[in-house]
Amino acid sequence: MSLACATCPVRDRAACSVLSDEEREDLSQRGRHRTLEPGEVLFHAGEKVTACATLTSGALKVSTTDAEGRERILALVHPAGFVGEFFQPFDDHEVVALAPSEVCLFAGEDIETAMSEHPALGRALLRRTQEDLHASRTLLALTGKPDAQARVAGLILGFAQAASDSPCHPAQEFDLPLSRAECANMLGLTIETVSRKITALEKSGAIRRHGKRGIELVDPARLSLMAEV
Amino acid sequence: MSLACATCPVRDRAACSVLSDEEREDLSQRGRHRTLEPGEVLFHAGEKVTACATLTSGALKVSTTDAEGRERILALVHPAGFVGEFFQPFDDHEVVALAPSEVCLFAGEDIETAMSEHPALGRALLRRTQEDLHASRTLLALTGKPDAQARVAGLILGFAQAASDSPCHPAQEFDLPLSRAECANMLGLTIETVSRKITALEKSGAIRRHGKRGIELVDPARLSLMAEV
DNA sequence: CGCTGTTTTGACGTCCATCAAACACCGTGG
DNA sequence: CCACGGTGTTTGATGGACGTCAAAACAGCG
Known part of the structure; x- marks a missing residue:
């Protein structure tokens, strides 16, 4: 082959x-x-x-x-x-x-x-494309949130889902697949805002950082709460 | 049947x-x-x-x-x-x-x-779904623009394209299919901002309004220019 | 150790959201 | 015919959140 x-x-x-x-x-x-x-x-x-x-x-x-x-x-x-x-x-x-x-x-x-x-x-x-369409619309909804904190929290949650093998439960520890600049480009924010919001999430106790890209979900409930503001 | x-x-x-x-x-x-x-x-x-x-x-x-x-x-x-x-x-x-x-x-x-x-x-x-996916991503790119003026201009341009029968040239005069609130919900802005930006577009000479929803493109080039800021 | 690129933090200004009120439009009913 | 509410739009004043500019902290690597 x-x-x-x-x-x-x-x-x-x-x-x-x-x-x-x-x-x-x-x-x-x-x-x-x-x-x-x-x-x-x-x-x-x-x-x-x-x-x-x-x-x-x-x-x-x-x-x-x-x-x-x-x-x-x-x-x-x-x-x-x-x-x-x-x-x-x-x-x-x-x-x-x-x-x-x-x-x-x-x-x-x-x-x-x-x-x-x-x-x-x-x-x-067709099925795959419908899934892509759904994902695109989900991202559209995410980037439409008025609050930057909610967008960053939602992005991290999304990455946690994607990093997990089980479909419903997010991974508890994983690496961000994107640099800060790429996160910012994805959310329609600036690098600095993304960085600030991530540190704010860490200070609030929702997550912990390990190195530049490592993320640990210490309080997923709080994180999804912040995603919905 | x-x-x-x-x-x-x-x-x-x-x-x-x-x-x-x-x-x-x-x-x-x-x-x-x-x-x-x-x-x-x-x-x-x-x-x-x-x-x-x-x-x-x-x-x-x-x-x-x-x-x-x-x-x-x-x-x-x-x-x-x-x-x-x-x-x-x-x-x-x-x-x-x-x-x-x-x-x-x-x-x-x-x-x-x-x-x-x-x-x-x-x-x-499959073809239709791919087109929808493309449209969704185009909207995603539009709503990601940092400037509200660009988003509103882009939305109006998009409506002008959709209102036209010819695929490349936008319609010169048409009605907005959405209320201000719906435009705002589509762009991730508020009603007031959308309204302000539309009046700004009219004052700049790019468009003219006829009634609440009627739009006339008097200077499409200027409009697409403003969409790219 | 010094270099480069990424991330973080700070200070400041601006644009947009928010709150609020005036206005236009359109039926209904006096 | 005009007063009256209801809905959607416009306009104004204000504050806050994010963008911008700038510099420092940090990691990776020769």
């Missing part, structure tokens, strides 16, 4: 998991594997190619840069997630690796033909 | 347009038509039913209400648009009519079986 599906860490969670082994083998012929270093760009903004990818390990961010050069993070992609828009030709979003990452890369047309040959794949991608 | 597909105003733009007449007839047996008054709720927040709908005329909003009772508008739905999430059971979003509207309503399971019988439908829905 051109792609190591057999040993793929997300083989039963990614969109392609709905395929049989033969179908998957068929699809893997058309794709290619790629490794990304932190900061490396998978899709550039404005490029017209219709391509897409499944993240097998690491983490990606989807971002856009406005006229004044401010970056805005629109979404994070976790392993088994999917990025790329193959219908409309060009996209002003950029996809960049946050951590050392590995992806399965496909041309848009290949995915389209694969979808017509294997209808289950289309349904799986 | 239980649904008047033959005279449907969006019969060649909605997701179901990819179906043949017979397939469409088949699907229409499972759906039902519904009329909505302004303010009437199509899907309540928190309800567990998995249903979905295509908007045939009018306009809808997708919104959520946080713990303090603040409404946040997450998306607008235009004719031929699609709403509803049929995979994950429950949703904290609410779908409400903004204007007198008509929808084709389907149970989630019916859509799922229809998709497996007619794979093209799944692809069409």
